[in-house]
Amino acid sequence: MKFVHFTAIALIAILSSVKAQQTRPKADTVFFEDFNENTLDRTKWNVEITGNTVNDEQEAYVDSASTIYLLKDARAEGAKNGALVLKAIYHPGFISTKDNKYDFISGRINTQKKMEFLYGSASARMKMSSGAGLWPAFWALGNGNWPDCGEIDIMETVGDSSWVSNAMHGPGYFGNTPIAYRAFFPAGMDVTQWHVYSVDWTPSSMIFKVDGKVTYAVTRAMVEHYGKWAYDNPKFIILNFALGGGYPGGVNKIKAPYFGISDATLGKIKAGQAKVFVDWVLVTKGVK
Template identity: 65%
Template sequence: MKVISLSLIAVIYSSFAFAQHKTDTLFFDDFKGNTLNRAEWNYEITGHTNNNEQQAYVDSVITLSVAGGNLAITPVYHRGYESTEHRKYDFLSSRINTRSKFEFTYGTASARIKMSGGDGLWPAFWALGEGKWPDCGEIDIMETVGDSTWISNAMHGPGYFGNTPFAYRDHFPKGIDVTQWHTYSVKWTKDSLVFSVDGAVTYTVTRAMVEHYGRWAFDNPKFIIINFAVGGGYPHGVNKIDIPYFGLSQSSVDKIKRGEAKMLVDWVLVTRE
């Protein structure tokens, strides 16, 4: 009975957030039609990768599609793919952002998402400022590294990056996981960031907490990023897997080869503070 109740709350909250855009929207995309709106989104193309991730990002309908009102990112196995910098990868995926097309300072950013589980599968919904990292400020609204029972929220800036002191794992109740639809949000003000899942607050960080470690890097415009990485430093730090790929298990490789590793996004919404 508890699971049904929580699911009902998630549906109600999602409907409320979806309707909210009518009056105070800054940005909204519900992925209608059959192609990505390039007036709002940019594809990122891999020249090099960070975090020892195992994929190259490409602009391709093979890894990113829009259909049935959803954006889908589906990493694929492509042994020996060579990037423009002559680095080789065995996986392709997609990463998109709103840089220079939509950027905002303060407000609530939300997305309704469901994802596949599997060790080393690393989809994320986040925001980043312009300029040198980490001084530009990074807000990780939702990340998962394959353990479907939890997602993480995090912040990165000068003096608090990498294995940041501002990271939190939100564990779902029994019977709930990342493979189901959830609305992931952050409410960003001049003095705090408040993260939530389906309207329930998961983690709060204040300016005073951050300034104990370094400069508050959250008073500049940020752009939205959605991506699906595979393997890499964060997954490896959790699962300790080295073979067959750094941070990526054989079972997840098999899932990718079967086309079963997916990130679905129903909509993205940014509203005023």
Template identity: 55%
Template sequence: MKRFFLKIFLALTLIFSGNSYAQDLPVSTETDTLFYDDFSGTSLDREKWNVIGTDFWVNNEQQVYVDSTATIFTVEGADAKGAENALVLKAHYSPSFITFRGNDFDFISGRIDTRDKVMFTYGTAAARMKLPKGSGFWPAFWALGGGDWPETGEIDIMEYVGETDWIGVALHGPGYSGETPLVNKYFFPEGEDVTDWHVYSVEWTPEGFDFKVDGRLIYRVTKPMVEHYGKWAFDNPKFLILNLALGGAYPYKTNGVEEPYKGIPASTVELIKEGKAEVLIDWVLIRK
């Protein structure tokens, strides 16, 4: 079934790219697949992924990342909620877990990346994901350059901050970082939202980017659009990141919540305590 969904995604990529002969073409080849993980093992594959720990903190997020099977683990069967098996990034309420840089953190969560293990320049990056309902959750699927930010660029393939009817995509680089003008929201059709399984992807070329949801084009950015604001920072290798943040800058700008935590309302704290703060990832793919 997992391979079926992957083949459907690859076929849709061809169809929505305007290829009327997509049905006659092979949907996948071994030679163009740079990276693939379907999380079918009993734990995260450390040959493919790095795990971020407690010495990392950005964006005024309200959680600290922990390398633990409580926050990063694989599931199968009914626990995979519609997939055969999946990776779970899960947040927990853990009062006064750690004090770091003068901040007390009451939440723990998971973040992984492929830095120095799988880096790629141009191609398609995609992930099939199921996201949680709750204002202030901030999961993301994205890519960074290996050097200083924002000089080596950032590609936000999917960001969600708790409004279930939309996700965001964006580019950041020198002259267009932070409040970047290169950003777009995708609103799901009626009857769909982020709590369903969706494939989030980007096609990256020397000429620009096509951001897609379920193979459907939602935003295009060309190189001249980028260079209108600053230097093109997308001719260098990037690594993939998957994380579940809580609160912080982007959720706060969206929901305006001050208490009990910046960007996290009391209702979402209850969801976290009830074990409902989790992101499921069916598979991740990079094709050249």
């Protein structure tokens, strides 16, 4: 991965974290999901259903075996014990619970009130389709009003397979936040291959990684330059597959056939080729 040019403060935070890890026992696992069952474990995960959408996204989230399902063996495409699949589907005229119309359906799950954690490490092994406007994400969110509740974007991609982004959103630094970074893959690697995306969260820093390599380091002081540090409260995990909307559209400038979604991507969705695979999700305990 391409490394960040860290500020002196961020570098000190990283070195201090590494030193502390060398003198402490290995962190305890507080949550592990291997997706090795036949169906999604509803004791661990909530399935979200769209009423209204945000960010001008083009999809409706539904609770359906067509958009959220598990695969095993060779069908899991390299996930040893099985994989979760979030699939985007072209479904013209779909009506949401709030009577809004969409031409796409997709999947979104979270661990709210079933698994929430305060500090520690969160990681997931994932691979996903590329295509302008495909917007999968692995992130953590606090309870309460956004952005005051604090959002940690561990992995986002908007269709350019050469990079993923890390970001934090809170009061005073949200939307097109200054607390964000694009991590580019080395030549020959991209989002369509398996990678482990993670964040190490402490009371004073966030250290984002891809395949164990640091991509972005954020200190509390960096955040507080813009607003309140909103990361001393429990967060829950979210996995979702959005389509189009503000972030992809802001990057690719595509207006048609759908906001942020290219003709080529539309064809990929219609052909059933827009998928996100998740091998596993792991959360380990941190120091409070």
